[in-house]
Amino acid sequence: MSRNTREDVVQAAGRLFAERGYHGTSMRDLGRELGLLGSSLYSHVAGKQELLVEVVERGAALFQASADAALAVEGSGAVKLRAFVTGHIDVVLGHLDEARTFLNEARSVEADYRRRVLAARDRYETSLRTLLAAGVGDGSFRPDLDPKLGGIFVLSILNALDRWYDESGEVGRSQLGEEIFGFVMQGLT
Template identity: 30%
Template sequence: MVIDATNTRQRILNAAARLFRERGFHATTTRAISEIVGMLSGSLFHHFKSKEQMLFEVMNDAATQLCVKADAVVAAGGDPRTRLRALIQLQLDCLIGEETRDYYAVLIAEWRELDSAAKPALTALRGHYASIWNTTLEDCARAGLLRSDPQVMQFVLHGSINWASTWFKPGGRLSLEDYAQILEDLMLRSGVGAAD
């Protein structure tokens, strides 16, 4: 029924996300995806009209949830420092957390492989997410917290956060919270602002 169908769809998407992250979109065959799910390669196409559509849905799920969570951060309504810290933590958690990393890593790494027809929808989500960061960083700047230009700081932060997926080992000496704290300390002046 609908529930089972949805389930199968989700299992396919999970398998696709995992392989897209591990091997990349082009190096992933539909047969490899179908083997994980336990069906034949052709059967995937009852659920998705193409491999590109699987990619789109993986990225769309990731982007949508990222926006939802970022909206929640905004809705929680703390001071700029608190919100920035929450955004850093949020992006790190999504990217490294075992149940979410496949989707988020694909969102970051496989943008290039998207059909141009599929890009506008995702670009919109991306824009929304970016604007939350922008606002937050500008608020930090206005509060005299930020150690450099907000736009540049966003680049530094995203680079530092996204790169973590290449080196971060869960269960190591450094926790994700430690790393988030370090990034906050690097970006913001101490002794200033409400959360200090």
């Protein structure tokens, strides 16, 4: 029953934003989640919007780190794509709240930070496009592949994961990775 830290507040905010959305979460809801009053949160953070920005940026950083690691993997475009896919899955399933908030609540980020969020998303997409284009060059993918459209299809499948995947279900995390990788490889080859 010790005091909450700022970190506790940010994590609880991520949980509620992911679950009910930014506008569906009040500071009093968040306080209740931590066993304190809404007004007490202001000794940890400047405001509600600051919490959203922090959670969203954490999500963005996790995804980008995963993409950077995939691009740095030695091997063909196909090998890098496998790393990208499994990395993305690990981010979504290992940091569900940050991932969902980044993917679904970015529109509630106010103007000042909106650009940064959009830039982060663009950068992540561009990383995948670069990967796909390199893979066209090394023969991993079909020569007429449009990296932009291909990247969108891959990300569409990956970004929908949080909506249906049940970690306690039949399909394990590594099998999931193989299934998605196999499926998109067919479409890219």
